[in-house]
Amino acid sequence: MTSSVSSDRRPDLDWIRVGAFFLLILYHVGMFYVPWGWHVKSPQPVEWLQPVMWLTNPWRLTLLFLVSGAATRFMADKMSAGGLAKARTARLLPPILLAVFVIVPPQSYYEIVEKLAYAGSFAEFYGKYVTASGHWRPDGEPLITPTYNHMWFVVYLFVYSLILAAGLRWGRGLVAPMQRGVERVLDGWGLLVWPAVVFIVLRATLFPMFEITQALIDDWYNHAVSFGVFLLGFLIAKSETLKARFIALRWPALVLAAASYATYAWLGMTLPESDGVSPGEVVAQTAFALDQWFAIAAVLGFGAKHLTRGGPILAYLTLGVFPFYIIHQTFIVVAGHYLAKLGLNQALEATILIAGTFAACFATYEMVRRVNVLRPLFGLKGSAPTKAQAAADAAPAEGRAR
Numbered sequence: 001m002t003s004s005v006s007s008d009r010r011p012d013l014d015w016i017r018v019g020a021f022f023l024l025i026l027y028h029v030g031m032f033y034v035p036w037g038w039h040v041k042s043p044q045p046v047e048w049l050q051p052v053m054w055l056t057n058p059w060r061l062t063l064l065f066l067v068s069g070a071a072t073r074f075m076a077d078k079m080s081a082g083g084l085a086k087a088r089t090a091r092l093l094p095p096i097l098l099a100v101f102v103i104v105p106p107q108s109y110y111e112i113v114e115k116l117a118y119a120g121s122f123a124e125f126y127g128k129y130v131t132a133s134g135h136w137r138p139d140g141e142p143l144i145t146p147t148y149n150h151m152w153f154v155v156y157l158f159v160y161s162l163i164l165a166a167g168l169r170w171g172r173g174l175v176a177p178m179q180r181g182v183e184r185v186l187d188g189w190g191l192l193v194w195p196a197v198v199f200i201v202l203r204a205t206l207f208p209m210f211e212i213t214q215a216l217i218d219d220w221y222n223h224a225v226s227f228g229v230f231l232l233g234f235l236i237a238k239s240e241t242l243k244a245r246f247i248a249l250r251w252p253a254l255v256l257a258a259a260s261y262a263t264y265a266w267l268g269m270t271l272p273e274s275d276g277v278s279p280g281e282v283v284a285q286t287a288f289a290l291d292q293w294f295a296i297a298a299v300l301g302f303g304a305k306h307l308t309r310g311g312p313i314l315a316y317l318t319l320g321v322f323p324f325y326i327i328h329q330t331f332i333v334v335a336g337h338y339l340a341k342l343g344l345n346q347a348l349e350a351t352i353l354i355a356g357t358f359a360a361c362f363a364t365y366e367m368v369r370r371v372n373v374l375r376p377l378f379g380l381k382g383s384a385p386t387k388a389q390a391a392a393d394a395a396p397a398e399g400r401a402r
Helices: 010-031 047-053 061-078 081-103 106-118 122-131 149-185 190-209 220-236 238-246 250-270 279-306 312-342 346-368 387-393
Strands: none
Touching: 010 047, 010 061, 010 122, 010 279, 010 346, 047 250, 047 346, 047 387, 061 081, 061 149, 061 220, 061 279, 081 106, 081 312, 106 122, 106 149, 106 312, 149 220, 149 238, 149 312, 190 220, 190 238, 190 279, 220 250, 238 250, 238 279, 312 346
């Protein structure tokens, strides 16, 4: 028999979501310094930062999709399929449009300023950006405009939510038996084994054929992982049985995640560049897939065990992370571009960039939450809440779990 979560809330999932978004902000600051391609780059790349970035790279966004699926379950159980589609559209579509036409353009502008020495004004650039007539090729690849850049997560979440709503329109009665089926499959150590096997298979089959593009229409490996865990989160959100299993296996999951990360990071730093698929590369990709699930299982287990209380701080941060997510990358790109010109000590520069990014996020949130016309554009409800409404309002699009 399925054992459902008795409480109407899952503060552990709220805390996990907040923590994952904060890690994402730090990760994007790291993208300015790590020697990988990005919109703008520090003139002094930091080699040792690579294994630090790999620490969360396999699982961070996958975890967010799982938590988003769980949040959608709590929403879907309280409304019709059509109501879910309307609610998601109202919460997600305005921020996507704001991002494409207001938030993201500075990222593309400074990218071509740095990579192509573009000398035109932002106004000149913007006219070409919105009409897709720029024909810029940074890094030898066409710069597609208009674009959503880091908001791909929200775009994918929007599409996944509509697909799920359509499925619920005709198949809501299947949710309970599917939850029971997942509970049976993930019995005991199956909780760690079977999802890891799926991740390994996807990494070995779809990943070599479909590079992650975040372009929606050709991103099949990414969809298989992200939509898969979104649906998994939806099915397990209310299972007390699986919640208890995550808690019971949290330490083995953590040890296995650490071992998988160590293998993947060591091979990533030591394997020579090769066009072929070497045995070492096979091991590295397998370790990546294992870390992807074991780390998620550990986070869910420790979260369910220890992050059991809500409160005003959680309500404030849960409501704020969506505006944080919308604004953070544009600030990093613009601030990083100009900070690099000052010749500061790199540690000081990074400290300023991190502090400035969080300050900009909080400032944006504090402004937006007080201006009713801006709230829907940043994923918040349309009117500033009273104290009595605050708890209900703390459920932005991808996630307060209720």
